[in-house]
Amino acid sequence: MSTIAKILIVDDNYLMRRTIERIVREMGHEVVGELDNGKHLPFKFRELIPDLITLDIVMAEKTGLEALKELKDQYPFAKVIMVTSIGQKRKVLQALKFGADHFVVKPINEEKLKSVINQVLGPVKAVIKVEVKNNNQDLTEENKSPG
Amino acid sequence: MDQKKSTILLVDDDLMNLTILSSLLEEKYNLMIARGGKQALDIIETGPLPDLVLLDIMMPDLDGYSVCTLLKSEEATKDIPVIFISAIGHSMDEEEGLNLGAVDFIKKPFVPSIVLARVDTQLKLANSLRELKDLYSKSTIMNRLIKYKNHQIEMILNHSGEGYMVLDQDLIVQSEYSKECDKIFGFEISGKRILEVFNGFSGYDPKADTEILTELFELSDRELREKVDVYLELLPEELEKAGQIYNVRYNMIMTENIGKRLLIVLKNITEKKQLQQRLDDERKKLRMIVNIVTNIDNYRSILNKAMTFFGRTIFEGVEKGEYCYLLNIYIQTHTLKGLFGQYNIQPIYNVLDKLEILLDSIHEDLSESQSRQLVNDIKELDIVNCIKRTNEKIEETIGFEMLSDACFNNHFIVNQNNLERIKEKIMADSCIEGKDVILAQIDQLKYISLCNTLRSLCEYSKKLSMELGKEKVITRIKGEDVFLDPVHFGPFLDSLVHLFRNIVDHGIEPPQDRYRKGKELAGRIECDIRFEKDQVLLTISDDGKGIDIDELKGSIKAFKGFTDEQIDKLSDEQAMAILLEERFSSIGDENAFSGGGMGLSAVKRALDEIEGSFQLYSEKDKGTRFEVRFDMKGDEYYR
Numbered sequence: 001m002s003t004i005a006k007i008l009i010v011d012d013n014y015l016m017r018r019t020i021e022r023i024v025r026e027m028g029h030e031v032v033g034e035l036d037n038g039k040h041l042p043f044k045f046r047e048l049i050p051d052l053i054t055l056d057i058v059m060a061e062k063t064g065l066e067a068l069k070e071l072k073d074q075y076p077f078a079k080v081i082m083v084t085s086i087g088q089k090r091k092v093l094q095a096l097k098f099g100a101d102h103f104v105v106k107p108i109n110e111e112k113l114k115s116v117i118n119q120v121l122g123p124v125k126a127v128i129k130v131e132v133k134n135n136n137q138d139l140t141e142e143n144k145s146p147g
Numbered sequence: 148m149d150q151k152k153s154t155i156l157l158v159d160d161d162l163m164n165l166t167i168l169s170s171l172l173e174e175k176y177n178l179m180i181a182r183g184g185k186q187a188l189d190i191i192e193t194g195p196l197p198d199l200v201l202l203d204i205m206m207p208d209l210d211g212y213s214v215c216t217l218l219k220s221e222e223a224t225k226d227i228p229v230i231f232i233s234a235i236g237h238s239m240d241e242e243e244g245l246n247l248g249a250v251d252f253i254k255k256p257f258v259p260s261i262v263l264a265r266v267d268t269q270l271k272l273a274n275s276l277r278e279l280k281d282l283y284s285k286s287t288i289m290n291r292l293i294k295y296k297n298h299q300i301e302m303i304l305n306h307s308g309e310g311y312m313v314l315d316q317d318l319i320v321q322s323e324y325s326k327e328c329d330k331i332f333g334f335e336i337s338g339k340r341i342l343e344v345f346n347g348f349s350g351y352d353p354k355a356d357t358e359i360l361t362e363l364f365e366l367s368d369r370e371l372r373e374k375v376d377v378y379l380e381l382l383p384e385e386l387e388k389a390g391q392i393y394n395v396r397y398n399m400i401m402t403e404n405i406g407k408r409l410l411i412v413l414k415n416i417t418e419k420k421q422l423q424q425r426l427d428d429e430r431k432k433l434r435m436i437v438n439i440v441t442n443i444d445n446y447r448s449i450l451n452k453a454m455t456f457f458g459r460t461i462f463e464g465v466e467k468g469e470y471c472y473l474l475n476i477y478i479q480t481h482t483l484k485g486l487f488g489q490y491n492i493q494p495i496y497n498v499l500d501k502l503e504i505l506l507d508s509i510h511e512d513l514s515e516s517q518s519r520q521l522v523n524d525i526k527e528l529d530i531v532n533c534i535k536r537t538n539e540k541i542e543e544t545i546g547f548e549m550l551s552d553a554c555f556n557n558h559f560i561v562n563q564n565n566l567e568r569i570k571e572k573i574m575a576d577s578c579i580e581g582k583d584v585i586l587a588q589i590d591q592l593k594y595i596s597l598c599n600t601l602r603s604l605c606e607y608s609k610k611l612s613m614e615l616g617k618e619k620v621i622t623r624i625k626g627e628d629v630f631l632d633p634v635h636f637g638p639f640l641d642s643l644v645h646l647f648r649n650i651v652d653h654g655i656e657p658p659q660d661r662y663r664k665g666k667e668l669a670g671r672i673e674c675d676i677r678f679e680k681d682q683v684l685l686t687i688s689d690d691g692k693g694i695d696i697d698e699l700k701g702s703i704k705a706f707k708g709f710t711d712e713q714i715d716k717l718s719d720e721q722a723m724a725i726l727l728e729e730r731f732s733s734i735g736d737e738n739a740f741s742g743g744g745m746g747l748s749a750v751k752r753a754l755d756e757i758e759g760s761f762q763l764y765s766e767k768d769k770g771t772r773f774e775v776r777f778d779m780k781g782d783e784y785y786r
């Protein structure tokens with residue numbers, strides 16, 4: 001896929017964010033934002049409309065599972081890859097039930113993350129694009145009205 | 148003849164009867180007429196066969212009973228239905244007729260409509276019977292074909308070397324599975340729940356994996372199409388039991404008639420895995436060594452940094468307990484982990500990874516007790532020792548000591564020709580002050596490092612040990628280096644090769660002997676350089692079989708023609724001294740020590756030239772120690 005995707009990274013580990021950012025950039029995509037907790041995920045989603053979110057499953061402030069559920073309730077079309085440690089299968093299963101699209105296991109294998117990103121972005125990207133447009137229009141209209 | 152109509156053969160000697168029956172049946176059926184039993188048989192023989200026979204009993208040439216008996220006895224005609232039609236009319240006749248195989252009996256005088264009805268019924272019955280038989284034979288063939296195909300499939304699956312099994316939505320193993328499963332599980336798995344089947348396999352998480360399987364079967368068809376691969380990825384890729392490793396593949400099968408089934412395929416990959424592991428280890432080790440050797444200075448600086456950091460700095464930081472210090476420790480650890488990772492030094496990388504996970508969970512200042520706990524946790528990882536041990540192994544492979552500066556201080560390679568050229572230039576230039584001192588120092592640059600010489604001898608010993616069918620020896624060089632004038636010390640340094648050859652050839656036992664003695668399979672050679680007053684003491688020791696003094700004395704007795712008394716008086720030291728005599732060590736093959744002392748006498752001779760001395764200490768099965776001493780005087784050496 002040659003199109004540049006907008007990606008939001010949610011992870012409370014600074015080094016993990018840097019690692020994912022580097023891999024995503026190498027793929028030619030753009031990191032449009034970072035969160036170190038899951039608290040404002042739906043808000044941030046509305047603001048940035050990323051094509052893809054990488055979401056750490058265990059975070060101190062708000063767990064990835066809670067944030068995922070909240071996000072998917074409001075934006076079911078959001079594409080999410082869960083980032084998990086070994087031995088958290090049941091959490092991943094729960095995330096899949098909540099609508100997560102895929103998962104990668106830490107320590108991150110570069111090739112695996114790239115392949116998962118391609119799989120998730122792949123054929124569905126076009127659909128998201130349409131949603132993005134609609135949302136952007138909404139936002140611009142909101143912005144215009146006061147002025 | 149109308150192909151669609153059935154054909155009836157009428158057999159009667161009475162023309163009247165034939166006329167009546169013909170007129171009754173000809174509209175609906177094709178008719179063949181016989182005026183007697185014999186003619187009836189002729190017609191049947193020439194064919195085509197009738198679908199039904201209406202047979203009179205009393206006929207002059209051959210009666211109806213006989214005709215019927217003949218028809219029923221022939222394979223081709225036995226299924227043609229026969230109806231007797233007779234005026235005889237006794238119940239006995241009827242019984243006999245039916246016993247012969249007839250399907251019905253019509254009495255004369257007959258009612259035409261009844262004859263038609265009965266003929267019709269029998270023809271229909273016969274038709275149905277024929278169809279049934281056809282069907283039966285077809286299904287027999289089909290069954291045989293299915294059986295054959297099943298057998299073929301079974302054969303392929305059973306010989307594939309893979310365990311195939313199928314799960315239904317209740318996670319129960321279906322009765323069809325390949326033979327390999329018997330080998331893998333050791334019991335009949337048909338009808339068992341997957342939890343029971345995988346019980347005791349490491350890699351299968353009874354709770355999580357069973358939950359995933361259950362969820363998989365509960366997914367809607369759409370979800371299944373979209374996400375089946377993601378779910379299957381959550382299931383274990385490898386399972387292990389009793390030292391055997393299995394690769395596991397899954398495939399969700401969705402068919403209309405049987406619904407959802409999960410195909411599980413297990414393949415034993417133990418051997419492949421072990422081979423792969425060995426190859427990987429070798430490759431990693433090679434990569435590690437090449438990386439280290441090509442960046443030796445950088446590696447040493449990382450090593451020193453890590454030793455200081457994990458030996459001291461880290462504990463100081465943790466004791467402070469403040470988050471900013473802990474964050475710094477975390478980042479330092481991560482950096483050092485990455486650096487060791489670059490050199491492919493797996494053991495250090497792994498231990499630092501564990502530390503990183505430990506630190507990753509901290510997000511705020513620590514209380515005093517938490518700090519203490521963390522200090523203990525870090526101490527338990529024993530990082531400094533891990534680094535030391537790993538580095539020792541690397542030293543063994545590369546053949547010199549990395550941590551000690553003795554062999555490595557400010558080393559660089561000098562081209563001898565360049566040195567000569569510089570010397571000539573200095574000598575030609577009359578304006579240079581202190582020319583003599585400079586020239587002497589340049590000369591010193593040509594001196595040979597004893598450490599370097601020993602290092603190359605150690606490398607030689609490693610190669611030699613393998614050529615001689617022994618385990619590759621482990622070598623170690625300790626102490627302070629000394630640089631020797633090649634003109635004065637050259638012959639001595641050259642002679643050392645005999646000593647090393649002697650150790651590897653005669654001292655270090657073959658691996659099977661070492662195993663029997665409970666020694667490490669690989670022999671060890673240690674070199675130590677020390678300064679004692681104005682002397683250099685070079686000790687070279689091995690952990691080989693040593694010298695058996697009694698055996699040596701026995702040989703001396705035979706060689707020198709000594710008496711028992713003389714031998715008793717001979718001290719161990721004296722016996723050792725005789726071993727160093729050239730003549731003794733060069734005698735024929737029958738002597739267990741032949742060749743053994745050869746090298747030693749060569750070293751002794753070279754040492755005599757530089758007024759050095761040589762002592763030999765040995766203990767049976769423990770090893771041998773050579774102590775070489777020589778003076779350091781004049782300008783033939785520098786430290």
